[in-house]
Amino acid sequence: MVPSETLFPLVTVDVALFTVIDDSLRVLLVQRALEPERRRWALPGGMLKPALDGSLEAAARRVLQRKVSVDVAHLEEVCTFSGADRDPRGWSIAVLFCALLQKDQVNALVRDKVEALEWADATNPGHRMAFDHALQLQTALARLRARVAAKALPLHMLPERFTLTQLQRTCEAILGHPLDKSAFRRRLKDSPDLVELDEFVRGAQRPAQLYRAGDGFSFSG
Amino acid sequence: MVPSETLFPLVTVDVALFTVIDDSLRVLLVQRALEPERRRWALPGGMLKPALDGSLEAAARRVLQRKVSVDVAHLEEVCTFSGADRDPRGWSIAVLFCALLQKDQVNALVRDKVEALEWADATNPGHRMAFDHALQLQTALARLRARVAAKALPLHMLPERFTLTQLQRTCEAILGHPLDKSAFRRRLKDSPDLVELDEFVRGAQRPAQLYRAGDGFSFSG
Numbered sequence: 379m380v381p382s383e384t385l386f387p388l389v390t391v392d393v394a395l396f397t398v399i400d401d402s403l404r405v406l407l408v409q410r411a412l413e414p415e416r417r418r419w420a421l422p423g424g425m426l427k428p429a430l431d432g433s434l435e436a437a438a439r440r441v442l443q444r445k446v447s448v449d450v451a452h453l454e455e456v457c458t459f460s461g462a463d464r465d466p467r468g469w470s471i472a473v474l475f476c477a478l479l480q481k482d483q484v485n486a487l488v489r490d491k492v493e494a495l496e497w498a499d500a501t502n503p504g505h506r507m508a509f510d511h512a513l514q515l516q517t518a519l520a521r522l523r524a525r526v527a528a529k530a531l532p533l534h535m536l537p538e539r540f541t542l543t544q545l546q547r548t549c550e551a552i553l554g555h556p557l558d559k560s561a562f563r564r565r566l567k568d569s570p571d572l573v574e575l576d577e578f579v580r581g582a583q584r585p586a587q588l589y590r591a592g593d594g595f596s597f598s599g
Numbered sequence: 600m601v602p603s604e605t606l607f608p609l610v611t612v613d614v615a616l617f618t619v620i621d622d623s624l625r626v627l628l629v630q631r632a633l634e635p636e637r638r639r640w641a642l643p644g645g646m647l648k649p650a651l652d653g654s655l656e657a658a659a660r661r662v663l664q665r666k667v668s669v670d671v672a673h674l675e676e677v678c679t680f681s682g683a684d685r686d687p688r689g690w691s692i693a694v695l696f697c698a699l700l701q702k703d704q705v706n707a708l709v710r711d712k713v714e715a716l717e718w719a720d721a722t723n724p725g726h727r728m729a730f731d732h733a734l735q736l737q738t739a740l741a742r743l744r745a746r747v748a749a750k751a752l753p754l755h756m757l758p759e760r761f762t763l764t765q766l767q768r769t770c771e772a773i774l775g776h777p778l779d780k781s782a783f784r785r786r787l788k789d790s791p792d793l794v795e796l797d798e799f800v801r802g803a804q805r806p807a808q809l810y811r812a813g814d815g816f817s818f819s820g
Contacts, residue, residue: 386607387649389692428608428690434681457676458694460655469649471610471692473679528749 387460388470391438392423392511394518395450396500397479398535398551405500405515406479408445409493410508414466417493418508421515422446423472438475446487446495450477452534454598456518464510472510476518478534478597501554525597526552531571533591539575541586542566571595608681609691612659613644613732615739616671617721618700619756619772626721626736627700628728629666630714635687636729638714642736643667644693659696667708667716671698673755675819677739685731693731697739699755699818722775746818747773752792754812760796762807763787792816 395406407419424441431437435453442448456474464470487495498504500519507515526532532548533540546562566572571592578585616627628640645662652658656674663669677695685691708716719725721740728736747753753769754761767783787793792813799806 387610387647389608389610426608428683432682434679434692455678458655458679461653462649471655471694473692 388465388467389426389434390423390465390470390472391426391434391441391475392421392472392514393438393442393453393475393477394421394456394515395442395446395448395477395479396518396522396535396552397481397484397497398548399481399484399497401547401551403500403519403551403554404497405503405519406446406487406495407498407503407505407507408495411493415508419496419498419503419505420508420511421474426473434473435475438473438477442477448479448483448487450534451480452478452597456521459510459514472514474514474518476521478522478532480537481535482537523553529565530597531566531569531595532597533571533595534597539577539588539590541579541581541588543581543586545589609686609688610647610655611644611686611691611693612647612655612662612696613642613693613735614659614663614674614696614698615642615677615736616663616667616669616698616700617739617743617756617773618702618705618718619769620702620705620718622768622772624721624740624772624775625718626724626740627667627708627716628719628724628726629716631729632714639729640717640719640724640726641729641732642695647694655694656696659694659698663698669700669704669708671755672701673699673818677742680731680735693735695735695739697742699743699753701756701758703758744774750786751818752787752790752816753818754792754816755818760798760809760811762800762802762809764802764807766810 397404406422408422410416410418410420422441422445426434426437431440438453442450453475456476458471458473460471462469526549531545532552535548536544542563546557546559550556572589573592575588575590577588579588618625627643629643631637631639631641643662643666647655647658652661659674663671674696677697679692679694681692683690747770753773756769757765763784767778767780771777793810794813796809796811798809800809
């Protein structure tokens with residue numbers, strides 16, 4: 379079999395990396411340093427390198443490591459985007475991943491091989507985006523919201539120890555609307571995903587209890 | 600850029616095609632006519648052909664059309680499987696799709712370019728499967744069950760007009776356990792996914808009303 383561009387499409391991985399900053403859901407955008415779409419803002423991504431990558435997920439982790447020097451707490455595949463028209467270099471497949479970053483890791487990001495990076499508003503990034511990345515972002519955001527609406531807890535975005543108020547605010551930032559505090563607390567009661575700690579921080583009125591993620595917790599269930 | 604197998608992985612699409620026969624959830628398996636894994640049972644699948652396929656989903660539809668001459672009512676991407684070890688031909692990506700077939704289409708299947716086909720028990724197919732297709736089947740089944748457990752209605756598997764008993768039996772076959780009839784009926788009440796028809800069929804005790812899917816219904820929501 380003779381490899382040719384007709385037989386072998388271009389394969390890239392792209393990552394929608396979400397965190398919450400100042401109670402607002404943000405996504406990491408990078409400004410492309412190279413053609414095509416140079417200077418356009420994009421989700422961090424790169425070509426699959428079979429010689430380096432054990433899998434598509436490993437490729438996504440390598441790209442995040444190389445472009446912004448980050449290991450993410452949670453990474454999951456969303457879906458693929460494919461066809462002849464989405465990349466000027468030819469028939470291509472982009473495999474989109476969604477990643478959740480712990481708040482306290484945001485400042486550790488180092489920019490490398492990109493012109494600039496920005497934690498853009500996830501619902502309104504304010505840039506014309508490269509390729510089909512606007513659609514990819516929308517798709518990843520819809521998946522994230524559906525998960526949280528279906529009661530998954532975005533603990534991977536929180537520091538190791540957190541209060542229930544911090545957790546509620548993170549869910550609200552993702553969903554884009556406020557949640558009823560008593561209903562929210564009721565459904566957390568007896569959740570195996572949360573472990574009560576014997577530690578408290580100063581709260582608005584009284585000390586707030588700290589929690590950690592239950593052992594074996596996973597956002598994707 | 601010189602295409603080579605190192606740069607361009609092999610890309611295939613595989614389809615877990617489900618239906619319900621005699622109240623049991625079945626998946627379509629085909630016996631491979633060609634190497635590698637000749638004679639092994641597999642999910643119907645094939646190589647992506649960028650010159651023919653508009654997208655990966657189009658490739659999945661072409662494969663179903665070519666191998667078993669079927670157009671499916673519902674086709675959705677599940678996830679990818681990738682790496683150097685899953686196919687002896689080299690570093691490969693399989694994009695797995697899940698498809699639901701209407702019961703009354705089952706007999707229309709025509710076998711072509713496969714040794715044999717079989718509607719195997721989806722939870723226990725009874726064959727050693729090719730490549731990582733046992734894992735792919737498990738993954739597609741888990742996705743299908745999670746959807747139905749989350750109250751999606753598998754209407755794409757039913758004939759155009761159906762009774763609520765047929766719908767309940769289909770859900771039970773997918774989930775692998777019985778459902779409480781009154782709770783099931785309660786949650787269907789006022790569902791925009793169901794349209795009551797002014798038609799009845801003979802039921803066990805009294806005539807059973809027929810329903811059809813609501814306009815714009817989609818299993819993936």
